Each structure stands twice: as structure tokens, then as C-alpha cells.
Amino acid sequence: RSLNETPPPGLSRKDHIVKILYDELAKLLGKETDFDFKPGKQNKIIMLGIQGSGKTTVTAKLAKFLTKQGYKIGVIGADTYRPGALVQLRTMCEKSSVEVYGEPNNKDSPDIVKNGLNHFEKLPLDVILIDTAGRHKEEKDLLAEMEQINKVTVPDLAILVIDGTIGQQCFNQAEAFHKTIPVGGIIITKLDSSAKGGGAIAASAATGAQIMYIGTGERIDDLEKFSPTRFVGRLLGMGDIQAVLDLAKRLENEGDDIRLKRISSGKMNMDDFFYQLEEVTKVGSLKGFLDNMPGLSGMVKDDQLDQMEGRVSKWRFIIQSMTKTEKADPDILNSSRIKRISRGSGWPEHEVKELLKNYKNSKNMMKASKGRQMQGALRRMGFG
The missing domain is CATH 1.10.260.30 (Signal recognition particle, SRP54 subunit, M-domain)
Known part of the structure; x- marks a missing residue:
């Protein structure tokens, strides 16, 4: 494009090339997107991510975000590996008056998910969020467990939570998750730090999924819809242009x-x-x-x-x-x-x-x- 296009009047060729780069990156990441919930049923969303990505926190944030939009939400805490995960999830979701189903003494995650879905089945809920344990692409047992959770759930959407600070290693991690459960959306966390979130491009390329939301802080309200233009501006070190x-x-x-x-x-x-x-x-x-x-x-x-x-x-x-x-x-x-x-x-x-x-x-x-x-x-x- 930069070789074939003539810059518009008033714009230097250098500035024109930068704008082309900006446009192409924004195109790769896709437009702003939102959930397409099916009416008259309980839409099930599985939350995926490696350990430490902020997945449990994002699950609670997303529960509040959707509650504010008028949806009735239920949450299942199926992270049986991290001590305190269920307590953290319940504490955060209490602020939004969202019920969290969990079994503190059960270490069988697929079984917890199955029981949780049965528990919520008769309730008038629009969306059920399922918080799973963080896992790494090399942890074959955990990936196999994730497949079992997927079979039990038959989710409408799988969201991959990406730590905005981990960079290009996102590609291999995202690819491994996507091969196990097709990833339909991405949420980037920890963009309140100095992280630019470049790994998000790798994750998007590996899965073909669009970035939906970004986490910008520790508070329960610090979740906002993804804006490709703002994100790419930050990525290029150009600020919000x-x-x-x-x-x-x-x-x-x-x-x-x-x-x-x-x-x-x-x-x-x-x-x-x-x-x-x-x-x-x-x-x-x-x-x-x-x-x-x-x-x-x-x-x-x-x-x-x-x-x-x-x-x-x-x-x-x-x-x-x-x-x-x-x-x-x-x-x-x-x-x-x-x-x-x-x-x-x-x-x-x-x-x-x-x-x-x-x-x-x-x-x-x-x-x-x-x-x-x-x-x-x-x-x-x-x-x-």
C-alpha cells in the first residue's frame, strides 16, 4: 500500500506509512465486538488461561459487566488447583449479587461443572460463566481435563484470558488452548501496567479470535470494551491517537x-x-x-x-x-x-x-x- 498509494494532501509520506501500518494492525485485530447471546437459553462461557493471567478476577469482572447490561448471571468455580480461588471468586461476585456455585471438597473439575449446570438449570439465567484452573501448554493432564470440561459444558463460547505482560510467547500458549477448545474470544489483562499487550496480536493470530475486552486495573469495574484503534496506538508507542x-x-x-x-x-x-x-x-x-x-x-x-x-x-x-x-x-x-x-x-x-x-x-x-x-x-x- 505504501508503495502504491499517494499520500493525501497535507500528509507526508512518512506519516502516511505510519497510518497504513496502524490501519493494517487494527484490521488484523478486528472491529469492536460484543457477545451474541441466544435468547431463551442459558448461554455457557468457559474462561481459559494460563496460571497467573488474572482469569478468576476477569470472570468476576465480566459477571458484573454483564449484570450491569441487564443479564442474569451465574458463575461456576471449577478451579480446584489454586488454593483460595473459590473464596476469591465468591468474594468478588458478592459485590454484584451474582451467585457462585462451587464445591470446596471436590477436586474433580468436570464433576463440579456438571453439578453446577444442574444447579443453575432451573434458574432464570441468561449466562453461566465457568472459571477453570490456569494451565500451561505443557501440562497435558490439565489440557485433557479441559477437554472433559468442554464435553460436559458444550459451551457457546470459550474466552481465552491473556496476560498483557507476557509478550510473544502468547502465540504457542493460545495455539495449544485453541487446539483443545476452539477459542472464540480474547480478554487481555494487566494493561494498567507499562505493558503494551503486543502478545495479544500473537494470540489473535493463533486462534483467529477477536479481542473483546481489556482489563485496565484491579477494581471490579476495571473492564472495558476493546477498541482496536486505541490498542494499536498504544502498541506502536503513539498513545491514544x-x-x-x-x-x-x-x-x-x-x-x-x-x-x-x-x-x-x-x-x-x-x-x-x-x-x-x-x-x-x-x-x-x-x-x-x-x-x-x-x-x-x-x-x-x-x-x-x-x-x-x-x-x-x-x-x-x-x-x-x-x-x-x-x-x-x-x-x-x-x-x-x-x-x-x-x-x-x-x-x-x-x-x-x-x-x-x-x-x-x-x-x-x-x-x-x-x-x-x-x-x-x-x-x-x-x-x-
Whole structure:
């Protein structure tokens, strides 16, 4: 794609290549997905994962998440190997008023699952989550036990819980699980740490399953739907660039083209200026915006950014205090109007005048895009 495609106007080839990489990774991981529960039956979900992946915690989190969506949930604790697993599961699920079936004195996991399904059979439940013991691909006995649990359960879905910190070894682990029980979904845990979760791509490739949710913390509510764009941005070390992509998309439509042509021709009004500030605000801080844009990181010095962010905050309040007529034609702003805007915005009159001065200079700045032109534009606006 990078060799055959021509970058759109305003986007360098380097930035275009980064965007292509971003798009392809997001495509590999799939779109946002959700459960497709069958009505009128108890949908059974088996939770799989290696020991220490956070599977029991995720089971409780998922139980609460689904409960909040209006589903009636039951949980079966079938991890007979880890001491305290059943107690932990019950303690966490109590917070969601979800019943957990378990047999503390029974070490036969398939038998516990069978009894648990019989226990819940007559209850009006939509979903039954089955927490199983963590196991490794080399543990043949545990994998065989998992096959037995699968036969007893006949699940509607098997979810593989992946530790976001273990990296590329995810592929072999996920492949072994998938050969035993077809994996239909993936949940990544421990992404609240410095882990980027690159192993999730390996797990997705090994199983063909989509990532459904990610765990972002220790609290019972720290489970969120998976967003491919946000995840890939994190994976590439680019932060959350969803807002940047949204901005790029908005700039491509016809309405924004008209606005951009007006801005680039030096005919910008205060409405256009306010629009630009709002677009940057949607992305986040200016420093974050530039850091997230490939090729722009480090172009502007930190002290310039700090100064700029402070002024942007003032400008937004001042512009919001203007009337539509004043935004359309700032040249009509006389001393009495400036006083009124000052009172409405809470900023001194000299700040309003400073904005007007910078607004006029910014008409020329919009023609500058990068490098020395941007530095010169910043100096003209008093940032350099």
C-alpha cells in the first residue's frame, strides 16, 4: 500500500506509512465486538488461561459487566488447583449479587461443572460463566481435563484470558488452548501496567479470535470494551491517537475542505479560529497532540508548548463570550465590546486584545505547516 498509494494532501509520506501500518494492525485485530447471546437459553462461557493471567478476577469482572447490561448471571468455580480461588471468586461476585456455585471438597473439575449446570438449570439465567484452573501448554493432564470440561459444558463460547505482560510467547500458549477448545474470544489483562499487550496480536493470530475486552486495573469495574484503534496506538508507542484519526477524517469531508481553503487563503474569521482550538482540544493537550503525530514529536520546544496551552485555555473562554456577529467579523470589536467580553470571560481586557492580535497573526500562521515555517509562525504569535 505504501508503495502504491499517494499520500493525501497535507500528509507526508512518512506519516502516511505510519497510518497504513496502524490501519493494517487494527484490521488484523478486528472491529469492536460484543457477545451474541441466544435468547431463551442459558448461554455457557468457559474462561481459559494460563496460571497467573488474572482469569478468576476477569470472570468476576465480566459477571458484573454483564449484570450491569441487564443479564442474569451465574458463575461456576471449577478451579480446584489454586488454593483460595473459590473464596476469591465468591468474594468478588458478592459485590454484584451474582451467585457462585462451587464445591470446596471436590477436586474433580468436570464433576463440579456438571453439578453446577444442574444447579443453575432451573434458574432464570441468561449466562453461566465457568472459571477453570490456569494451565500451561505443557501440562497435558490439565489440557485433557479441559477437554472433559468442554464435553460436559458444550459451551457457546470459550474466552481465552491473556496476560498483557507476557509478550510473544502468547502465540504457542493460545495455539495449544485453541487446539483443545476452539477459542472464540480474547480478554487481555494487566494493561494498567507499562505493558503494551503486543502478545495479544500473537494470540489473535493463533486462534483467529477477536479481542473483546481489556482489563485496565484491579477494581471490579476495571473492564472495558476493546477498541482496536486505541490498542494499536498504544502498541506502536503513539498513545491514544483515535482522536487524531477522527480529526484527519473530519478534515477530509467537504465542509472542512471549504473551511480549510478559507483558512489557508488568509480569510479566516474568529469562528474558524475557535474551530481550530476545539479540534486540538478534542485530541487532548497540545504536547500530547504533537507527540501522537508521527513526525511532529519534538518539533516544538516544551516551554513553547506550555505557553501555548496556557493561551489556548484563555482564548477558548474569551471566544465563547463573543456573539455570533463578533466571531464572524472580529474587526467590529471596539472598546465597549471588548469590555463586555472581558467581563463575560473573566479575563482582563488586555487578554482580549492579545487574543485579537494573535488572531490576526494566525491567519498567516495557518499557511505554515511545519519546520522553519511553524517556528517562524510561533515567533510571530509570541511563543518563540
